[in-house]
Amino acid sequence: MLNIIRLSTIIFLSLLPLCSLARVTGPCVSCHTMHNSQDNLWVTDSGAPNPALLVADCIGCHTGQNNGINTVPYVFSTTPPQYSDTGTEADTNTLSGGNFYWVSNVDDRRGHNIFGLAGPDATLTLPPGGDATFTGQLRCAGSMGCHGDRTVSEQISAVKGSHHYKDHAIWQSGNTLATSYRMLNGIQGFGDDSYEYHPTDLQHNKYYGLDRTAEAETAEGSISGQCAQCHKFYHNGASSLTTSGTFGTGVWLRHPTDYDMSNAVSSNEYQLYNNSATYGDNIYSVISPVATADTSTTVNSKIFSQANDAVVMCLSCHRAHGSPYPAALRWDYKAWPAAGYNGCAVCHTAKN
Amino acid sequence: MFRYPFNQRSILFVVTCLYSLLVTSSLLAGEYIDSAHGSSSTGVFRPIIGNAAPAGFGYSQGNCAHCHEQHASIEGSEPLPDNGGASSYQLFANNFNTAQTTTPYSESDNFCFYCHNDSTSAQVVLNNDYSQNFGCAAQGPTTIMAAMNLRSYHNLYDVWNFAKDEFSWFTTSANPCDACHNPHLAKRNWAHAQDPTYSAISKTSDHFSLWGTSETMDSSYSTRYQPPYCSSSLTNREPAASTDAVAGRANTPDYVDFCITCHSTTNTIYSTSLGRNLIPIDWSITGNKHGLRPMDGSVGTKAPYDPTSSATDFVLSCLDCHEAHGSANLMLLRRRANGSDLTSSITSLAVKEIGLICLKCHKDDTAYGGSANRWEAVHHLISDAPYLEFQCGSCHSGTPSSNPVPCQNCHTHSGTVTRADTRGTSVGTFRIGF
Numbered sequence: 187m188l189n190i191i192r193l194s195t196i197i198f199l200s201l202l203p204l205c206s207l208a209r210v211t212g213p214c215v216s217c218h219t220m221h222n223s224q225d226n227l228w229v230t231d232s233g234a235p236n237p238a239l240l241v242a243d244c245i246g247c248h249t250g251q252n253n254g255i256n257t258v259p260y261v262f263s264t265t266p267p268q269y270s271d272t273g274t275e276a277d278t279n280t281l282s283g284g285n286f287y288w289v290s291n292v293d294d295r296r297g298h299n300i301f302g303l304a305g306p307d308a309t310l311t312l313p314p315g316g317d318a319t320f321t322g323q324l325r326c327a328g329s330m331g332c333h334g335d336r337t338v339s340e341q342i343s344a345v346k347g348s349h350h351y352k353d354h355a356i357w358q359s360g361n362t363l364a365t366s367y368r369m370l371n372g373i374q375g376f377g378d379d380s381y382e383y384h385p386t387d388l389q390h391n392k393y394y395g396l397d398r399t400a401e402a403e404t405a406e407g408s409i410s411g412q413c414a415q416c417h418k419f420y421h422n423g424a425s426s427l428t429t430s431g432t433f434g435t436g437v438w439l440r441h442p443t444d445y446d447m448s449n450a451v452s453s454n455e456y457q458l459y460n461n462s463a464t465y466g467d468n469i470y471s472v473i474s475p476v477a478t479a480d481t482s483t484t485v486n487s488k489i490f491s492q493a494n495d496a497v498v499m500c501l502s503c504h505r506a507h508g509s510p511y512p513a514a515l516r517w518d519y520k521a522w523p524a525a526g527y528n529g530c531a532v533c534h535t536a537k538n
Numbered sequence: 539m540f541r542y543p544f545n546q547r548s549i550l551f552v553v554t555c556l557y558s559l560l561v562t563s564s565l566l567a568g569e570y571i572d573s574a575h576g577s578s579s580t581g582v583f584r585p586i587i588g589n590a591a592p593a594g595f596g597y598s599q600g601n602c603a604h605c606h607e608q609h610a611s612i613e614g615s616e617p618l619p620d621n622g623g624a625s626s627y628q629l630f631a632n633n634f635n636t637a638q639t640t641t642p643y644s645e646s647d648n649f650c651f652y653c654h655n656d657s658t659s660a661q662v663v664l665n666n667d668y669s670q671n672f673g674c675a676a677q678g679p680t681t682i683m684a685a686m687n688l689r690s691y692h693n694l695y696d697v698w699n700f701a702k703d704e705f706s707w708f709t710t711s712a713n714p715c716d717a718c719h720n721p722h723l724a725k726r727n728w729a730h731a732q733d734p735t736y737s738a739i740s741k742t743s744d745h746f747s748l749w750g751t752s753e754t755m756d757s758s759y760s761t762r763y764q765p766p767y768c769s770s771s772l773t774n775r776e777p778a779a780s781t782d783a784v785a786g787r788a789n790t791p792d793y794v795d796f797c798i799t800c801h802s803t804t805n806t807i808y809s810t811s812l813g814r815n816l817i818p819i820d821w822s823i824t825g826n827k828h829g830l831r832p833m834d835g836s837v838g839t840k841a842p843y844d845p846t847s848s849a850t851d852f853v854l855s856c857l858d859c860h861e862a863h864g865s866a867n868l869m870l871l872r873r874r875a876n877g878s879d880l881t882s883s884i885t886s887l888a889v890k891e892i893g894l895i896c897l898k899c900h901k902d903d904t905a906y907g908g909s910a911n912r913w914e915a916v917h918h919l920i921s922d923a924p925y926l927e928f929q930c931g932s933c934h935s936g937t938p939s940s941n942p943v944p945c946q947n948c949h950t951h952s953g954t955v956t957r958a959d960t961r962g963t964s965v966g967t968f969r970i971g972f
Contacts, residue, residue: 295613309613309614310613310614312614314609314611314613314614315609315611420609426624429626429711436626436709436711437626437627437709437711437712438626438627438628439610439623439624439625439626439628440608440609440610440624440628441608441609441628451706452707452709453707453746454746455746503608512595519601519602519603520595520596520597520598520601520603521597521598522598522601523570523571523576523577523578523581523598523600523601524578524579524598524599524600525598526598530602536569536570536722536746537569537570537576537602537722538569538570538571
């Protein structure tokens with residue numbers, strides 16, 4: 187059944203080139219159908235009408251192959267995307283979130299197993315590190331998803347209005363869904379227009395992060411705080427992260443997030459972030475990016491250049507949607523050092 | 539949506555390619571993967587992490603995950619050995635059990651023992667002692683934990699207790715082994731025993747660098763350091779049967795400077811094992827006889843410390859006499875020194891057992907027609923002997939034993955010998971101990 191849906195999606199998209207070029211500011215028909223009927227054929231991907239009169243659901247519209255020109259960010263490809271070692275190289279065609287292709291076609295460990303793209307996780311019944319109760323499979327948005335209003339169960343309704351009212355030119359304050367980073371409700375940030383298609387230190391997402399002092403702080407609004415909604419104890423919680431309960435005074439029990447590396451006292455290796463020869467001259471790495479507490483729309487191209495601009499985040503290591511590598515890591519950590527890639531060394535410069 | 543003009547985008551493309559190449563090449567090799575733990579062929583390997591599925595997770599040998607669990611979880615649960623939660627430094631088990639103040643140590647007392655132990659629940663790593671690796675001895679203890687469970691040992695609690703207050707990088711959660719070793723840098727020195735660039739040690743005061751790669755006994759002491767003989771044939775030198783003295787001193791890290799980082803004249807280190815503070819070590823020109831203090835008169839030493847050597851004043855490396863981890867002898871004394879094995883273990887300081895290692899370099903009475911490990915000649919009979927055989931009770935009525943006088947009654951790493959009888963023929967100084 188899943189294959190039929192996928193095939194239908196491909197045929198549908200190929201017949202509707204306007205959809206693949208759709209922008210939320212374009213013709214209504216690019217995304218909506220008034221009667222789900224055209225020449226006496228249905229228009230939607232499933233045949234049934236969609237909420238908000240949409241011609242496709244989240245997956246349907248966001249399936250495709252990025253080429254740097256398309257304006258719809260494609261997060262799922264039906265053919266293997268080009269990822270290379272880190273997903274940032276010139277021959278790649280994935281975006282900042284990675285791609286669901288691998289979790290859909292390889293195994294559960296290579297991404298978030300979204301309903302419709304992958305089956306329920308064969309190993310995990312709950313999000314690792316979490317304490318929440320889940321009664322179904324993960325979806326793109328809504329109460330079982332990451333995007334949109336998580337108090338709304340139906341995922342299209344959960345993102346209502348956010349496409350139309352999105353203004354990419356301003357700092358995403360998280361005050362409304364439309365002003366939330368990537369429609370992650372309440373999350374701040376400043377997204378790259380191309381969604382990090384071939385990112386550079388000058389052209390990339392600006393992730394919001396906080397430098398916490400206590401491990402129980404939830405860091406509301408940070409990109410890692412979003413992940414913590416399901417993977418809580420990897421981010422916050424008493425006795426979850428440090429031996430002392432206070433960031434920077436004990437040693438880590440788990441890898442820190444929402445913590446600024448300039449506070450690290452155990453080693454000065456972080457001062458050479460991204461192979462820098464000089465502390466303070468550290469070029470932002472799109473391989474192992476960091477978040478910042480700065481809320482301006484100026485892209486952070488150097489770190490350690492202002493307060494709290496070297497904040498470790500979940501996305502420093504992981505792709506939110508998926509990658510070719512286990513644990514949806516940005517690089518092939520598992521195969522290293524025999525092969526693979528050591529993106530850890532961007533921060534852990536003494537351990538390359 | 540903002541779009542780069544074609545030419546600007548092309549420039550970005552080229553810059554990105556060059557940048558990627560630059561970054562990639564910079565990450566291909568480094569100190570960790572050159573280390574003993576980081577090697578993809580001989581490095582760390584926890585079976586549950588490294589074995590192929592379904593027995594394990596299939597991580598490369600040498601990967602960080604063999605020791606560190608970033609989230610105390612892989613695929614939703616903690617890999618074996620499961621100690622019930624996250625551990626300091628994200629290690630897979632507790633780093634050090636500070637309640638274990640003396641031996642016997644078990645695997646769970648020290649994270650390193652999960653591998654440096656011959657019956658582990660992780661990876662069995664065999665390590666011979668210094669006497670064997672570098673001193674040409676036969677098989678002794680085969681693992682670090684086994685060595686540390688012998689009669690004398692570097693007390694891990696005492697190391698931890700001293701280091702946590704002394705060195706800023708050493709936290710209360712740190713592992714005492716880290717006082718001497720940086721696990722991300724240390725190399726397999728035993729596999730390259732004549733090459734000090736394969737150092738396994740880092741000074742406590744400089745934890746983030748290897749020590750001894752260029753700081754050798756040769757660079758520090760030149761010909762004042764005579765490497766001990768190694769093979770029983772007395773035809774080669776330590777370490778590991780180096781060709782000659784020149785090679786030997788060049789192949790030996792400067793262990794003196796390394797050890798006195800802690801065992802200095804100023805540090806106070808309490809020994810739980812001994813129940814007292816350790817004796818400060820003064821290897822300076824005004825300090826110990828085995829250090830830089832000049833020789834006075836004849837000392838009745840054996841080759842290579844006899845007048846046939848190119849130098850007359852010698853300095854020893856700490857590891858010429860001591861093991862680093864543990865020993866069946868007291869005071870971590872080696873079981874083989876200067877080319878031959880000790881005839882029995884040194885188990886008591888109350889008798890002259892310690893002389894069993896002294897005689898490897900110093901002439902006992904056998905050199906003068908007497909019996910082994912008897913020291914009458916050097917003290918009373920040779921030309922510059924310090925004590926006439928007169929008023930015997932001055933020395934031979936002491937405690938804990940007086941006849942013969944236990945070596946330790948006079949010879950230690952500290953203090954000045956108070957000569958009860960100064961009418962000997964020696965014109966030497968008051969003799970500072972070892």
